[in-house]
Amino acid sequence: MEFSEERLRKWLSKYKFRDLTIEELKSVNELYPNVRFAMSTYTFKDGSQKDLLNFSGTVPVKYQGSSYNIPIWLWILDSHPLTPPICFLKPTANMGISVGKHVDARGRIYLPYLQNWTHPQSMIVGLIKEMIMKFEEELPLYSLSSADAARQLELLSYIAKITEGENNLQSKGNGKEDDREFNKITVVGAGDLGLACALAISAKDVADKVVVLECSEGTVKGGTMDLEIFALPKVEISKDFSASAHSKLVVLTVNSLGNGDSYLDVVQSNVELFRNIIPSVAHYSQNSVFLVASQPVEIMTYISWKMSGFPQYRVIGIGCNLDSSRFQHIITNVLKAQTRDKGHWIVGEQGENKVTAWSATNVAADHQNEDVINDNAEQLLTNRAMEILKGKGQRAWSVGLSIADLSDSILNNKRKIHSITTMVKGCYNINSEVFLSMPCALGISGVVEMVKLSDEDSVAEKLQSSAASIHDLQQQLKF
Numbered sequence: 001m002e003f004s005e006e007r008l009r010k011w012l013s014k015y016k017f018r019d020l021t022i023e024e025l026k027s028v029n030e031l032y033p034n035v036r037f038a039m040s041t042y043t044f045k046d047g048s049q050k051d052l053l054n055f056s057g058t059v060p061v062k063y064q065g066s067s068y069n070i071p072i073w074l075w076i077l078d079s080h081p082l083t084p085p086i087c088f089l090k091p092t093a094n095m096g097i098s099v100g101k102h103v104d105a106r107g108r109i110y111l112p113y114l115q116n117w118t119h120p121q122s123m124i125v126g127l128i129k130e131m132i133m134k135f136e137e138e139l140p141l142y143s144l145s146s147a148d149a150a151r152q153l154e155l156l157s158y159i160a161k162i163t164e165g166e167n168n169l170q171s172k173g174n175g176k177e178d179d180r181e182f183n184k185i186t187v188v189g190a191g192d193l194g195l196a197c198a199l200a201i202s203a204k205d206v207a208d209k210v211v212v213l214e215c216s217e218g219t220v221k222g223g224t225m226d227l228e229i230f231a232l233p234k235v236e237i238s239k240d241f242s243a244s245a246h247s248k249l250v251v252l253t254v255n256s257l258g259n260g261d262s263y264l265d266v267v268q269s270n271v272e273l274f275r276n277i278i279p280s281v282a283h284y285s286q287n288s289v290f291l292v293a294s295q296p297v298e299i300m301t302y303i304s305w306k307m308s309g310f311p312q313y314r315v316i317g318i319g320c321n322l323d324s325s326r327f328q329h330i331i332t333n334v335l336k337a338q339t340r341d342k343g344h345w346i347v348g349e350q351g352e353n354k355v356t357a358w359s360a361t362n363v364a365a366d367h368q369n370e371d372v373i374n375d376n377a378e379q380l381l382t383n384r385a386m387e388i389l390k391g392k393g394q395r396a397w398s399v400g401l402s403i404a405d406l407s408d409s410i411l412n413n414k415r416k417i418h419s420i421t422t423m424v425k426g427c428y429n430i431n432s433e434v435f436l437s438m439p440c441a442l443g444i445s446g447v448v449e450m451v452k453l454s455d456e457d458s459v460a461e462k463l464q465s466s467a468a469s470i471h472d473l474q475q476q477l478k479f
Contacts, residue, residue, distance in 0.1 A: 213281075
């Protein structure tokens with residue numbers, strides 16, 4: 001459809017900033033008169049749909065002395081220009097997609113310009129110019145042989161549906177190894193905790209590659225400089241979100257350095273920090289598991305879930321995993337208690353409001369020949385263990401070791417049980433969308449199953465109290 005301002009005004013009647021959007025589209029049409037505009041239904045990855053303006057056309061790209069016209073397809077959100085377009089390649093039947101740093105297997109385009117989109121500095125024309133520049137560095141399409149044409153037709157049908165969240169199709173590579181074949185972990189944040197995670201994961205040999213993303217100019221440089229000097233073979237340091245592409249696990253360790261007048265202000269500053277991070281890492285690793293270590297972990301896990309659009313089982317927090325591991329060690333190795341078919345857990349809210357609990361099955365070991373302690377002894381044992389646990393701090397290296405253990409369970413699909421932050425709506429008469437730490441089996445897709453507590457009646461009231469206070473704070477946040 002040729003450019004018609006009258007038609008665009010009709011199509012964009014529900015857009016918040018119609019006139020600004022039309023002015024931008026005029027500029028696009030002047031520079032690229034071959035673009036065709038349409039109004040179509042876009043399906044988001046959560047299944048919701050919306051009628052959006054889109055345009056398709058070609059952009060001129062020079063690569064290794066040859067000229068190419070690369071077909072693109074841009075969808076303009078109804079909040080434009082405050083939010084960037086959603087961008088795709090639109091290959092013909094004889095073109096294949098070269099998965100690379102800025103293009104995924106479905107042809108979706110990811111660029112620094114999109115990540116850093118800020119009105120009024122960012123405009124569609126500027127976006128297309130960067131798109132051309134990046135495509136000239138790494139050509140996103142290649143010519144298909146006749147044998148590949150049928151497979152590409154299936155891919156084109158898929159792209160035409162613009163359905164997010166599916167990755168069943170594969171594109172022919174461009175001769176380089178595909179990151180998705182590796183156990184790749186991205187650690188977001190290069191502070192003490194981020195570096196401790198990278199070192200612990202490397203020491204445990206969990207991942208084939210670890211990317212540490214420096215997200216703030218205020219980050220202390222000493223640690224990352226030392227990593228660069230004494231280079232670890234599997235660790236990469238980057239400031240470019242595209243370096244995180246195809247990670248199977250993303251560990252979020254960043255915390256805002258801002259000082260607020262209240263606890264709410266401090267948490268809100270973390271929310272603002274996540275606003276610039278979560279959409280980008282979610283774009284580049286759409287099938288990853290998010291593991292949140294930022295504080296307060298219950299709320300930041302909730303924020304990560306909301307901002308990413310991921311299913312709840314793929315967004316978890318570190319919760320009480322470290323405390324639970326220590327608790328179990330104290331009972332078994334320090335107090336030398338003999339328990340059978342019992343799991344010992346710290347659950348609920350991380351910090352002073354944490355709760356001790358027992359599960360019906362101890363998956364860590366089978367003590368069939370040992371005596372079972374009675375219920376009264378359980379409480380005495382718990383009290384003694386908690387007294388010993390009380391003096392243990394949560395240092396960066398300790399949390400890093402705990403995160404490495406969680407990473408091992410997830411990437412190697414061990415289905416080992418950990419006390420991690422997960423959605424508890426519908427459990428223990430909690431009716432709000434709140435994340436609390438509960439014993440869960442972890443696998444490659446995140447939470448596989450939540451473990452039932454044997455003494456749930458005694459812990460339910462405490463869990464409900466934590467859930468209520470967390471939900472109250474969440475309601476006051478702006479995101």
